[in-house]
Amino acid sequence: MTGFITLFTLLSMSVVALFSLRQSNLTQSVVLFSGVGLGSVVLFFIFNAPDVALTEAVIGSGITAVVLLIGIRHMHKEPEIEEVMMENRRGIRRIAIALLVLLTLLLLGKTLLGALSVETSNAGQALLEHAMQAGAANAVTSVVTYFRGFDTLGEVAVLFLAATGVGLLLTVEKGEDAIYIEPNFILRIGSGFLFPLILLFGLYIIVHGHLSPGGGFQGGVVIAAAFLLLFLTRRRFGLSHKIVTILESGAGMAYVLLGLTGLWLMGLFLGNFLPHPAEKIGMLVSGGIIPIIYILIGIKVGSEISYVVEKLIKRSHDV
Amino acid sequence: MGVLDIFGYILAFMGSGSLIISGLGIVRMPDIYTRIHAGTKASTLGILMIIASAACFEPAWSFKLLLLGAFILITNPLSSSALALASYKQGVKHLETSGVDELADKIKIKADSKEKR
Amino acid sequence: MFENLLTWLDSPQTLQAIVVTGSLLLFGIGFYGLLAYTRIIKILISLSIMESALFVFFLGLASDPHKTAPILGDLFKNFEKMNDPVPQAAILTAIVISLATMSLGISFAIEYYKRTGKNDIAQMDALGEKR
Incomplete structure (x- = not known):
């Protein structure tokens, strides 16, 4: 079940992040962005890190959105050009998307084949043995x-x-x-x-x-x-x-x-x-x-x- | 299974049903004020019922759960009233079919009494 | 069929692949926002999305779903078969720092806007640069 929840949450986080960036209304975009924080709270909880989940719930999806909203309130005048997207930036955008898709697929293939096997969870095992003494x-x-x-x-x-x-x-x-x-x-x-x-x-x-x-x-x-x-x-x-x-x-x-x-x-x-x-x-x-x-x-x-x-x-x- | 457990299951079932109705209401309602209405009343009731069911399952937690219930009872209506007032002041229109607009009358009365002074 | 799919998703190799690709996708979306949008708030949001992706990547690779959270309780009397606490502590502090840097960035943006009336990096010309 862990794998399914991780997959679902990561996908929905990506979709929400994309929608948040594509909104032309900044307030809506900030509100959607706090949804990304909410998704990572769920992920940290299933990764067995309740401390980090609590921090992200308070900061990532709470105060950060408030700080951004205050910033929008102070900069309330709309820019003269609506949703500026400069011409030469469009090319960069396409190249970036293409590169990222390529890289994602490559990494997906490599990880699924087992070529990228990362040895996890050994950095703090020695500390964990001493944690009783703390x-x-x-x-x-x-x-x-x-x-x-x-x-x-x-x-x-x-x-x-x-x-x-x-x-x-x-x-x-x-x-x-x-x-x-x-x-x-x-x-x-x-x-x-x-x-x-x-x-x-x-x-x-x-x-x-x-x-x-x-x-x-x-x-x-x-x-x-x-x-x-x-x-x-x-x-x-x-x-x-x-x-x-x-x-x-x-x-x-x-x-x-x-x-x-x-x-x-x-x-x-x-x-x-x-x-x-x-x-x-x-x-x-x-x-x-x-x-x-x-x-x-x-x-x-x-x-x-x-x-x-x-x-x-x-x-x-x-x- | 004791009597308290059965009571807890019934409460949890009713609470989740109320939450489902609230979610449906948020999707189905036509304008922002009716959505806030659906999202506040039904979800407050549902969360309180689920908290009560948790108190039935674990009677030792009841004091903390009581505090939690009080917290939700204050925050949930408070935030939605602030939301509704903010959207009213921003000029979000309500549906024509919903009829009366009592807040507009009140604001009008206030302005009239200020003029008289 | 569905059961098989669920067990395949739960295997450590697949879980690692999901975390790596998913957080890379999220990072890529943030990167795209950083390049393609020019309003300062959008840029700060993109930076935050990239940060979130980084946190998920780090913790997802460092945690093992078959172990428990590193906290003692009624059922866990000693620190055995628990997750590594060091990455969690590092990410915890990183999240707090991200809030501090975000508010500093926002206050720079507010001051720039109050002085010049511009909140878009495509229009910034206070230093005399050509548009």
Whole structure:
């Protein structure tokens, strides 16, 4: 059944992607594009990667579409030439399609004949044997925060750089160009109900990152989605710049300090210096510093993505 | 098979039937407002029934399922009302045969009362 | 007949072929969009489609449907016969980075549009280049 579902989902993803590109209306094209993300959620789930499926569901088919829609809203004037397709580009297009079809058929033939047999799933088997010692029930979490914790620090730094870039680019006077449509009564009251629920859900995902699929990245983006709801329904609502700065930089500094403490006590960066007995795996308080690191990542990602979304929506200098 | 299990199967069957009706409605209805109508009411009922059936099968999960049900009960009507209002403000026409347009009357009354002031 | 087809689709060789060709097809569609369309939003969408294809390719080749997800639970008490967690962690971080780069690209596009009124790479001439 796995093969059939994979084939069907990949085919429908391709069809949706093609339709999304061929739409002349940009909004429809973005909505169709989030369907591609939905298809890859299904695929990641059958590939036994629930962590990645959750991330793709939150980011790939959720926030990415919102970011694109905000971009369309800011660039609302239609271009002078409808659906520009320059003459010399048509040739490139035909050549590209022909090349790709040829390459696809070649690869299909080769793979079906068994000439391209890829040895899979041996890169992390050695890590999987040591995963018991990390003390987290979710091996992906122990890879992200413990075995490859230094890489994750670098990755969070890239996120910070992107947020800084958005903040630097989108600086205009206060209140100019804010996207805001007066909500109706139901939406205004309902968003007040929903905000704490979504925030609670995000915190739940972050705190249970070492036990179940999820963690700091996914939960942080869910929290940013909760703030997005408030930005869209309340005209005067804005993040306090000071609190965002303190949360963001404090979490980053705490991450580095935790790593240095591990270096001092255990002799390796991000060494797990808190007790993490293997028999406590599955409890909420277990895994030593792994849940602490994921909570810090959650705070950092949540504040950064909320800041990016606010900047994109309001395009304002100081709120 | 206990009584609770039978009850769960019946609920799951009715819920999936309601979801099928909702999907059919989205395909068959003539304009956007009736489509939203079909897609909201029937699918909310169907999802709630399926959640209730899951609670019948696994009574230990009932608190989380209750939260889930409350979440769906808030979000589903909320998003479709926002969609309907947005398409109304964009000027999407409804079918002539659907008759009354109460929102237009309300907006007219509001504008009139503002003029009087 | 139908049963045979399903079992043939489930064999590891065929599954690998499906993943490779399908994600290559998706990548090709994204590539076509990148070349053939000139509006910035379309270009960003094509880049995202190519990214999705890459993620599917990577995870599809790294996972084995006969093993379980690498998470302990009530039925799984130790990390045996589980999928490789390293590619999953890598793709997880890549998805988050793709969101960050996408929002940076969108903000570049918005600023360019606000300054020049153009959102189409075929019409961009702010640096004095000929059209």
